[in-house]
Amino acid sequence: MIKVENLHRHFGGFHAVDGASLEIREGSITGLVGPNGAGKTTLFNVIAGVLPPTSGQVTMAGEEITGMSPHELFHKGLLRTFQIAHEFSSMTVRENLMMVPGGQSGETLWNTWFGRKRIADEERALQAKADEVLEFLTVDHLRDEKAGNLSGGQKKLLELGRTMMVDARIVFLDEVGAGVNRTLLNTIGDAIVRLNQERGYTFCMIEHDMEFIGRLCDPVIVMAEGRVLAEGTIDEIKANEQVIEAYLGTGLKNKGAAE
Amino acid sequence: MIDLLNALVVLSNYVLIPALAYGSQLALGALGVTLIYGILRFSNFAHGDTMAFGAMVTILVTWLFQGWGISLGPLPTALLAIPFGIAATALLLLTTDRLVYRFYRQQKAAPVILVIVSMGVMFVMNGLVRFIIGPNDQRFSDGERFIISAREFKKLTGLSEGLAFKTTQGITIVTAVIVVAILFWFLNRTRTGKSMRAFSDNEDLALLSGINPDRVVMVTWLIVAGLAATAGALYGLDKSFKPFIYLQLLLPIFAAAVVGGLGNPLGAIAGGFVIAFSEVLITYPLKKVLGYLLPDRFEPDTLVQLLSTDYKFAVSFTILIIVLLFRPTGLFKGKSV
Amino acid sequence: MRKLLLATTAVALSAGAVSAEDIKIGVILGFTGPIESLTPQMGAAAEMAMAEVNASGALLGGSTVTSVRGDSTCIDAGAATAVAERLITSDGVKGIMGADCSGVTGAILSNVALANGIVMISPSATSPALSTAEDNGLFFRTAPSDARQGVVMTEVLMEEGIDNVAVTYTNNDYGKGLADSFQAAFEAAGGTVTINAAHEDGKADYSAEIGALAAAGGDRLVVAGYVDQGGSGIVRAALDSGAFDTFHFPDGMISAKLVENFGSDIDGSSGQVPGTDSAGAGIFAAMAGDDFDGTSPFAAESYDAAALIALAMQAAGSSDPAAYKEKVMEVANAPGLKIQPGQLGLALQAVAAGIDIDYEGATAVELIGGGESAGNYRQVGYEGGAEITVKYR
Ligand SMILES: Nc1ncnc2c1ncn2[C@@H]1O[C@H](COP(=O)(O)OP(=O)(O)OP(=O)(O)O)[C@@H](O)[C@H]1O
């Protein structure tokens, strides 16, 4: 599905992603783990078009997508969530969800004035969809709340909900589980599995909670110091000497390079 | 009782009506500034001269219409010409964006760089306007000058004070209300408007929600063109048109936008009226009003003027500083500056 | 020997003239500096008067006058003083036609002319301060003081029965000087100025200024501004708000543009502007012909200044400044035979024959006060959307 080849992303002299190569298989729920500062979020940012790569290549189903802009990738079915939840704070939760499917008819000025019937139909469908998603995530009571007022965990749910508004092909989740209580975490986990099975979403998720990863993901990819260190099932990873060492010696080399 | 009415009439004539018209003009200007700040994320110093450009095109087309003998009867012909002013301004702004701002946007330039760039654009636009129409006063209003003139009012009511309500003031206020209503309907009810708000709220998320940034930028410039040309033409119609005036107008317009909360359209409107009423009220001598209201022996013999009219612009400046010091996000919560 | 000398002197005196001499007259103008475009015409006009005097051969028994030019620079008092010093001590001039700008004129007067007892007649210094400067009767000017318009304005308004006015002036030396001199004259004449407020030129909107003026009130609004600048804005705002219906306009406002802007809205207003209906100006311009532009500002005043020096000498029978300074006012004012430009020869002969003259010259000269031109003003009114000339004063 997604293939990353020898990807580099440098910030000045600092190599946040330093020659990473990996593949995400279609239909999988791939876990991405690694110590803090390993370059996971940066890798997501480059794949999703938020940051241009310094060098290297990203392909999606055989098509090169390196350096495409986020909204173009969105329309190709590549979605992501943010490690620090983002929301349109002045809009309600439902409006936040309804914002998602970009490129609707209402977005051209012409239709704004003359395509009112079509827009109305679309809006109605969208609204129904948004309500369905909220119900799926068991937060329909928050529907008319201003998104800025949500709790940290609820915002994470909103992040996930956003990916459900359209038919995505691959979704990158950046620590959706962090800062979320057990019950809610289980809800999120169930939702991911269901989306994967029922709708055929491919997932790639960053997570620090090994138990959560172990329950959902196969395979698991380990990153450290901007590179891929290992790949395999959760048990293989847990037994890997290199991985254990990487977690203990967090970022020592990166630190040196930064100075 | 008659005294009370007279006091009220004086106050309306010199404070209420002028401030309402001026406030509407400032509000329209500040809306443009605030939209650019919210969506394109910089303070556009070229806005005053954008208004001048829109007004200039409106004037040229008005003259053309007048030459052809087209008129609106009692209403100024300029009303017919404003759409042309808007179209030309839109063209100018889109061209400027294509030639100048887009480059810096792609570089992800810091807002302060864009501010400096907008100053450069300001000088170019100002030069363009002066080159085309010259640096002098231009008059282009026609039609009925007054809805009610001071003399007619006195005759009608028998009061000793007159109340003048100019056609241009009436048009300014009505147009401002209509434009603001359309703008708010657009931002809150239409998909494009919502995309713009989303983009203003959180650019990263808007992009990852599939909103096309180029389209949002384009629509923003189109709306700004509409607001700027309308505000510029109304100001020129109500007061007088002179290219440099619009440069001076930048201060109260920015003050209005900041006072209301940069990036917040509702704030821009409130800010416009706050600035207009402060400017007019603080420099208005209350002597006559108090003369009517107070018993004879208390009648003031000074002008009872808080600040000489020379310091009108100082008023906006002072309000601007106070707001920045004590409430950087403005009256309505905007982005902090 | 002594007897012989006395006898010859007696003969000379009885002939009514001293022996012919070449009298030098300084022409001190800013040939370099801010008004260097005006001074060539001014200098040429003064020298035209001198040539006319010389051609007649009637001055002091066949004496001639010669111009000695000096550069006043218009702005550098030090340089102007040095030039005047040189002209008096080394060239021996007997009078000065000049200087031009008010600042250097005052400097030359107090530093050089006073000390050496030399007569100065300035064609263009208009500062009111020169009216009260110490001059021992040596200083005259053929241009009116700026304060003069304030007095004329007062007379116009008082004659119309207006004694309660508001004043607004354009915020510069001209506006402020005019407004202040008017206020002084108006109040001295028993009138009331309710407010005397400045306005800035180049604004789009003067409703705030009008608010203040209206609050102060007044029967008429005096607009000491420029018709192309804020003055029209003030009038427009005053009419729009109904604050004032009639106005009084000094020179900066009077132009065809005013009528074009406001038409019959300003009916009943008044004003005045420098101007004369005398024939002199036209004759003078014709005399200048192609040599120089006779309508250039202060050229006519320069001609008159030089002519007055020669006529006063003739009347005194001497080129001694201490003697002829007493005669300047006499030859300039009525009664007497009216003298137009081009009639200097006739005037000299008349004076020699003991006939009184009233020099009108190119600017209808009349000297008032300590010896400055009363100036000539055309009083205007507005009726039926047109400007009318009420009279000349
Ligand atoms: N815009 C940036 N400019 C400079 N350095 C950056 C930037 N973004 C990330 N970095 C650096 O790159 C390194 C990798 O950051 P990244 O956010 O990718 O780590 P991560 O693997 O997601 O860590 P965590 O598990 O803590 O989220 C960090 O040291 C970070 O400081």
Ligand SMILES: [Mg+2]
């Ligand atoms: Mg991260």
